[in-house]
Amino acid sequence: MKYSYSWLKELSDTKLSPEKVRELLTMHSLEIEGMEEKKWNFDGVVVGNILEIKKHPNADKLQIAVVETRLIASLHTEKLQIVCGAPNIEVGQKVPVALVGSKLPNGIEIKEAEIRGEKSFGMLCALDELGLGIDHSGIFILDSKAKIGAPAKKYLGVEDDTIFEIKVLPDRAHDAMSHVGVAREISVLENRKFEYDFDGLKLPRVKTQNFASLRVRIEDKELCSRYIGAVMENVEIKDSPSWMKQRLEASGIRPINNVVDATNYVMLELGQPMHAFDFDKIKSEFPISNFQFPNKSQNQKSKVQIVVRKAKKNEEMELLDETKLKLSENDLLITNGETPLALAGIMGGKDSGINENTKTIILEAANFNAVNIRRSRTRLGVKTESSDRFEKDIDPNLAEKAIVRIVEILEHTAGAKLEGVVDVYPNKIKSWKIKLDLNYVNNLLGENVPQKETIKILNNLGISTTIRLHIVVCEIPTYRLDIRTQEDLIEEIGRIWGYEKIEPRPLTEPVIPAKINEILSFERKLGEIAVGMGYDEMYNYSFYSEIDAKNCALDGVHPMDYVASQQPPKAVVHGVKHFELSSPMNPDQKYVRVSFVPNILKNIKTNLKNFESLNIFEIGKVYLCHPELVSGSGFRIESGMTTEKRMLVMSQVLEKDKDAETFYSLKGAVESLLEKIGVDENGGSTSIMEVEPPFPATWHLTRSAEILIDGEKIGMIGEINPIVLGKYKIGKRVAVCELDTQKLLKISQKEIVYKTLQKFPTITRDISMLAKSETKAIEIQKLIKKIGGNLVLNVEMFDVFFKDGVTSFAYHIEFGASERTLENVEVDEVMGKIVVGLEKELGLEIRK
Amino acid sequence: MLKEKIENLKKQFLAEIEKISAQGGSASGGRPSDEALFELEKKYTGRKSEFIGILKSLKDLSPEEKKQIGELANNTKNQIWEIIKNKRQEISENSFDAEKEKIDVTIPGKKKSAGHFNPISLVRRDIEDIFVSMGYEIADGPEVETGWYNFDALNIPKDHPARDMQDTFFLDAKDGEEKLSMRSQTSAVQARYMEKNKPPLRIIVPGKCYRREATDTTHDHTFYQFEALIAGENVNVGNLKFTAQEFFSAFFKQDVTVRLRPSYFPFVEPGFEFDISCTVCGGKGCRACKGGGWLEIGGAGMVNQNVFVSAGYPRNKYQGFAWGFGLERLAMMKYKIDDVRLFHSGDLRFIKQF
The missing domain is CATH 3.50.40.10 (Phenylalanyl-trna Synthetase, Chain B, domain 3)
Structure with missing residues (x-):
């Protein structure tokens, strides 16, 4: 609300300047958001005396007045001819005259003019022309005692002022959305009683x-x-x-x-x-x-x-x-x-x-x-x-x-x-009483306010007091509807006495070692790993549009739950819905996200203008509408409406994609991340497997996988469906992985356990083979480990290529034993079995 | 006799090594070739060398001779080895031609690409570390909130004008369903935490909040706050000042003083608007603080007893303070960022600077 300083000054009797009043109110009462000087500028508007009025020869509605006035900086009065349209002027009246060269508050610049053949040297002013109202019915007639040639300002009854823009918050809106309310504050802050006869208004x-x-x-x-x-x-x-x-x-x-x-x-x-x-x-x-x-x-x-x-x-x-x-x-x-x-x-x-x-x-x-x-x-x-x-x-x-x-x-x-x-007025409202404990005043503020000061402050506010030992019975005037509790009174005392007088003091409460917030510190660690692997962190809005949901095929069900729910098909129909904002900022932000994909795709689109390749990640939540599909993770609002799911999302775009490098490079990052948090060390077994139908259309049908740990689904990895990418006009392959951080935390290793270093030398053999396209790398790897047993320490693929429907795989196999040096013959024997196994069980052709 | 033989062998060896060294020519700096040295080594210390023959024949001698000759033979053999070793070292050290390996060290290095945190994360980590060091627990709560936790439990009853103080994003609800909202402040976690914990308690709650506000360079409808909540039997305004002062001094790595101005938030009483001395000019007045010497940080106050009651505590048993400050504001001050919208822009040209 806007307040007039001069009005406040009249009501409060303050002697302080507007700046001082502002400072005082800001520090003790109300926030002053703005202060503006209101100066009336009537330079060049002077008092004129009408000597003569003639009819305008060429216009019925105009008159010609001859006015006696004084030009600026001139010692003598002069006679000016001024053409005027207003009917209310009479000879002998004093009127405001805007001289040639002056500029009026309404923007009009006064120039020498010729109006229908008659010269005019100025203007007689109506109120609206002076910016003093909307009355244009006639020239404003000044006091007959006004001095001819003097600036008209002092006879216009105007006063320069300063306007305060004060932000009145709801607690003080009962009393302070008024000049009397703010004037009362000013009086109190000057340690005076408010003199305005408020009580007398009966x-x-x-x-x-x-x-x-x-x-x-x-x-x-x-x-x-x-x-x-x-x-x-x-x-x-x-x-x-x-x-x-x-x-x-x-x-x-x-x-x-x-x-x-x-x-x-x-x-x-x-x-x-x-x-x-x-x-x-x-x-x-x-x-x-x-x-x-x-x-x-x-x-x-x-x-x-x-x-x-x-x-x-x-x-x-x-x-x-x-x-x-x-x-x-x-x-x-x-x-x-x-x-x-x-x-x-x-x-x-x-x-x-x-x-x-x-x-x-x-x-x-x-x-x-x-x-x-x-x-x-x-x-x-x-x-x-x-x-x-x-x-x-x-x-x-x-x-x-x-x-x-x-x-x-x-x-x-x-x-x-x-x-x-x-x-x-059927039910008259009367003042009420609050018992204020002076000890509580000091205990809550943390500083001893002298009792005398406390009482004076209360009384100045119009609160009458009765003291019994350390209890003050306060009677609250009805205009302070906000004061209902002891704390309300303590606030009044504290702010008027001055918060600046309160010394900073350390807490005396006992310090108890803080509990670690597991999920938050785990997510922090995930962030560190992602950054360490070269991923840049995104912060996205939690919203996207209905069109985004459609484009990314998210309008049915969240893909992760879609698949993992193992619900009959009705789960898809009644799947996780989007929350919708009742009044979004704009239609682009109507839906609350159930997936990171739409905003990640927008991030990619934005950044492909400046970068050839991208590694980005985000840690945050998705907000799912129906809890029955989502088990145990995230928060559940008590009314049973929502489940929030915490996620780590990583995405990758490469400058050039060859042999599905985008996918594999992201997959590698995920594998490194899982290794770093010790998922496998914890006894879990990670597998990244093809998605079981029904297939979520967000993803690329043949380049997506579920990430399972010990059979539990913890996320998805894959390329985004090229049709979806097309909707976002992204011309490169985009790989995304979504990981449920709450589930990851559960299976991650809490403490690292050191394992003895390999003491005896190991022997590495290479093997390469040709496979028909149905054979999966993971089957080969599993079989080698199965046949080799304890002696196989490591199986590492070092080469793979596809040609004419045949895949060539090549592996390093590392052999070793923890208690002795292996002999070559032993390794030869195991290798032999592996070769036979691969040939017989998987039908591979071993290259010699 | 064996003794002479050994000494002769040694003389012979010395002569030969001199000879092959000389054969290397002056270009080699008087060093033998690798091959010649290998042959020499084989000849004098190899399996079939005379020397080994001597050592083998020791077994026929008397113990005293065995000891005497054995020692001499071993010493001599070691001397020979030592000389060869030194020669070889000399050869290898001198065969290395650094000139041929010269590279241009001013060619740019091959960068390892480390990623980058969003600056909000960086600020958040700093804050968490400081508060954890002061014994605070980090708490969190849902972002889709019920009316109870986002409003009522915070002493913002329905139809109270204070509900207008934050323009809330409500979620569509069918008739009869509860109207949920995106939480408008981290304070929504206060009651959730207090229901499960008793004072003394001290927590901070960093997190994402939402308000239906038009965006400009200093406002975004999605923002991050960190709430602090401390409750105990004797917590007072002086403690609030102290804690905030300690925190901001640690955060900005300079002495910071705090200032409280009266304000109103329904969940605190008394309520404050919270300023810190300008971190650019130290309070003298500069462009950053618009000449005032103070920077506005956010809202704070003493926990309203109604909030304690909502959380199930008895009225007037505990006292506490709370605040909710914006992470963006701190990040903008720390990194001199001039547009709040950058944090959510997803623009890597921005993110990669941190």
Whole structure:
């Protein structure tokens, strides 16, 4: 909200500069987000005296005025001829004259001109031209005592000001969304009592007559806890005085007329939203038989009833700003018993508003249920200064103060006369008491605040205190709805006394060795391994679009679970769905990810512009909608809706792919990673096997595999389906692997156990063979190990190539024994068996 | 007799080695060829050499002679070996022609490609290390959260204006289903952790958070926070100041002072806006701190008793402090990054700098 420094200064009696006030409020009260000087610049606008008015010879609507004034820096007055369109000028009036060369706040530059053949040396100014309002009906007439030739600024009633933009958070919205609230803060921070006569704003201060032309009835006392209606008559609708308009504008509110302005002014001053209705437009079409008319019959006028009720379903109304609404039963209306006059607490209706012909008004100061206002304005999409305040809850006692204040103002600015006030306030809110333990104050702040200071601070805030030993009984004024607990009071004491006075102190609580978060430190280790192998870390959003989900074939089920679930086909149909954001930033981020693939592909697309090859990884979560498919990993939200799965995802793109090098190079990285975390050392046996159907279409049908450890699926590795890549316009092969880190953690080796070094020399033999394409490398390897038994220490493939449907494999086989040196004959014998085995069992042709 | 024979052999050997050395010619610097040296070695110490013959014949001598001659024979043999060894060393040392092996050492090396962490990870690791060293546990929790943990347990009741303070990403829900959301702060982990643990406790919670905010150079709808939560019987504002000061000093490797300004977050009371002295100018005022000498870091405060109650603790038994600071902000300060969107850009030109 915007606050006027000069207004705050008047209310608080502060002597401090705007900068000092800003600093004080920032450090102790409220965050000031901006500060802006508002300087009125009327350079070149001077007081002129109209000497003569002539008709313009060539234009009916124009006149020629001869004005006596003084040019800038000139000692003598001069006579200027100025062509003018306004009808309201008379000889002998003092008027603001914009001299040639001046520039007005509305941007107009004054030049010597010829208007329909008559020369004009300047301009007589209306209010709007001076940026002081919207009135263009006539030239602004200055005080007759204004000094001819003097700068007009001092007679325009304007004052330079500084505007604060203050961020008022919900806790202080009850009181600080008003100039009085902030002025009270300033007084307290200067260690003074607030002098503004806030308590004195009581109904008896305005005279109420015996009064019968208004009746108020609240149907729903939950939604409207108080309604004050005041009727004022003899209202003269006109511009507000300029001081008021300036203050409204300083707070960002456009001046309209004296009545509407007064409602806004009081809202800005006290924080109570108000509304004014045109009495005569509210036709109460119902018999008011029991109304008594105390006044003489010539004063007789229509009688009005105001009924606060809930809207009917689909009831319609048109707001002041001409928005047409269709209401629901939860919206609250101000009605005349029949038709809606206003959407309660949010905005007035079009048909009951004030206009230039208004003579009698009903002023409203009410209190509406915060939650309901909030829901209504959200549902209807109408947000106003009024709803902003009501939805944060304000003190019902403020309504009375506001009505007293506005009556006083309108008596002056509209010549209006109060006819009477009706106040319906069934459950009066009274102040409440909090017992504050002074020991707790010191214990929570960690510093001893002198008792005297504490009491002074509380009293300055308007809190009355009674002390019994170390207990202070505090009586909280109703405008501080936020102060409900001891901690709330401690905050008041701490901030006003000054947090800067609190010394940093080490904790005295015992330090207990922290538990290690296994999964987080494990993931950290995985990151280190990935980086060590040359992979760069991505951080992606957890969202992608519906189209991404379709493109990557993710709209059915997450591929990992798809396969591993071993559910009947219905698992696919009712598979893991995406969570969808109710209101995403944009449609591209509507879905919450169940797979890293779409965003990884986007990463690749982005980076292929600058890089030929990529190694990237990401550690994070996927968010799966239905838990029954996913067992035991990740978090489960208690309501049973979601399972989060932690993953490590690695991806690889090579400059050139030959012999499926992209796949094998990523596979190698995965193998190294598994080795590094000791999966096999832990007794597990890793296998990377072809995917069992049904096959997830994200992946390349013949270049993808499941990663299984001891039969449990921990991830996928493979090339991405070229059709998917095509959708992302990626022209290279992309290999991706997804690993479930929670599962990996379970099977990884917790502690390394040293194994004795091989003491005796080993013997390495090479063997190469030709295989028909069906033979898998893993079968060969397994068979060699099986036949060789303990003597085979290592089987390592060192060459493979494909030719004419035949694959050539070549292996190093390392033989050794832990307790002796092997003899060549022994190795020859085993090699012989291996050769026979490979030939017989796998039908391979051993190359000699 | 054997003695003379041995001495003769030695003389003979010395003469021969002189001879083959000379044969090498002046170009060789007076060194024999490898082959000649090998032949010589074979001739004098090989299996069929005269020398070995002598050693074999020792067995026919008297013990005293055996000892005397044996010693002489062995010594001589060792001397011969030593001379040959030295010659050979001389040959090998001098046969190496460094000139032929000359390389251009200014040609760029063949790089081993190590990968790179995202800077958020780097900052996160630093933070975790500092807090672990101070006895903090690292906790975490789900990112898809229930209304209870993301709001209610944090003293943000339904329809409270404070729910507007963070624009939350809600997830679509069918009628009657609970409306879940992407967590809007790591504080959502507070109640989850406290339900399972009793004070004294001290944890940090680093993690991904989401808010429905328009993105610009300093805002992103996805961001990382690290929450700190300390609860015990005597935890106070002074402790919060101290802990934060220690942490930031360690993190920025310079003395940092902290400043608290009043603010409001429903889950703390009193609540603070938290500033640290500018890490660029030390508080004198510079461009980084817009002349003010302070950098805004985030929100903090003393745990609201309602939060303790939500977690199942008795009211007013414990006191605690909590904060939630942005990792991006710290990373941006540390590495002088000027656009928060880079962290999630996936652009390797950015990542590879770290």
